[in-house]
Amino acid sequence: MSFEGRDNFKREFHKATCSDCGNECEVPFKPSEDRPVYCRDCFQKHKKPRKF
DSSP, X not given: OEEEXXXXXXXXXXXXXXXXTOOEEEESSOOOTTSOOXXXXXXXXXXXXXXX
């Protein structure tokens, strides 16, 4: 799947399996086996809080 964003830049999405919940998701990068991949919901749980 590809998505055309601003300035006609095409972003390619890759299918992946979430490392937390096991659901299939799509990510805007090619996943590697040495790093976990999270779906949108699980990513929010793992995201570090912002410091202001």
